[in-house]
Amino acid sequence: MQLLPPALISLIEAFGNLPGVGPRTAERYAYFLLKAEPAVSHELYSSIEKMRDGVGYCQKTFALVEKGKEISDLYTDPGRDKTLIAVVAEPFDIVAIEKTSQYKGTYHVLGGLVSPIDGITPEQLHIKQLIHRIDEDKVQEVILATNASVEGESTALYIQQQIGKRKVKVTRLARGLPVGVDLEYADQITLGRALEGRTVL
């Protein structure tokens, strides 16, 4: 007995491929599109269809750019300090840093973090290109803006080794108490890092 039409079952299965979407959520999305105005589902499927042809990677920084554009605005903009590079794991990390409005350097997207469990080796990341940029742009400082995770830390360590004896300052983001979080609720490691990195008032 057919409880649901095959076209709807296919759609529920397709939504189920998205990260964190279980069968109930997928059903909810599918039923929403079925009941919504045709324009809503048209907008969704046409933007999925067009996305792949509209998105490319910057050849310098590996940030996401409009297809056809070789280099990201974040690199070509004359207001950007090319001797300062923030190294991030994924393209969306750039959006997070830009929101602070406190950074005027350029970026370099690694395309992931070294993770033996997931089979990601340093060779798969854009580390060689980073070293090339350091030499080419006479970079003064590299900020390793990777996550405070095991993968983030070991990727940072690997990059530091690759930079070697080049005359460039290598820094990383401060670890410490997040703003607005009570000291008593901070985990031991964070609090330990906050103690280590204490600053003079």
Place this chain on the structure above:
Amino acid sequence: MQLLPPALISLIEAFGNLPGVGPRTAERYAYFLLKAEPAVSHELYSSIEKMRDGVGYCQKTFALVEKGKEISDLYTDPGRDKTLIAVVAEPFDIVAIEKTSQYKGTYHVLGGLVSPIDGITPEQLHIKQLIHRIDEDKVQEVILATNASVEGESTALYIQQQIGKRKVKVTRLARGLPVGVDLEYADQITLGRALEGRTVL
């Protein structure tokens, strides 16, 4: 300055229309599709595109059926008792009831619940068609399987009034303690209903 390519921003906005999807989740879905195999996004957009042309409504029960099929299998199947109708708000409620494997009657989908706040009047629901079925199929029992919410209860009451003096048993789903839930954690109203509806051992 363009932080993200327009094609990706459009997709993030389109995902943001789905129920319960905020900007961060939409970004996560979009970035997943960008990194996934092309087949994954093809499956999703083509199933959204095809869905509307593949799904119709049963002319009897208003359940979801394959386009072109007039009447749902759940009605035409000879094993189904046409004199017993479970009235549900939405098509997916049928799936939930079918999973119990305890029901052998037919269904009637209202297409919503009476809700003055959302501007849903009884005339917009398939209530007239239900009354017609009751007369035509010589229905013995109508189970009002609507939610235990204000809208569900008031819709049930309205249907009961419309059925009027017809010789048909009108029942509703039992309210009481969900299986596996501790009595002390049940809310007052549920516990009150469980007391009211207590059964003889």
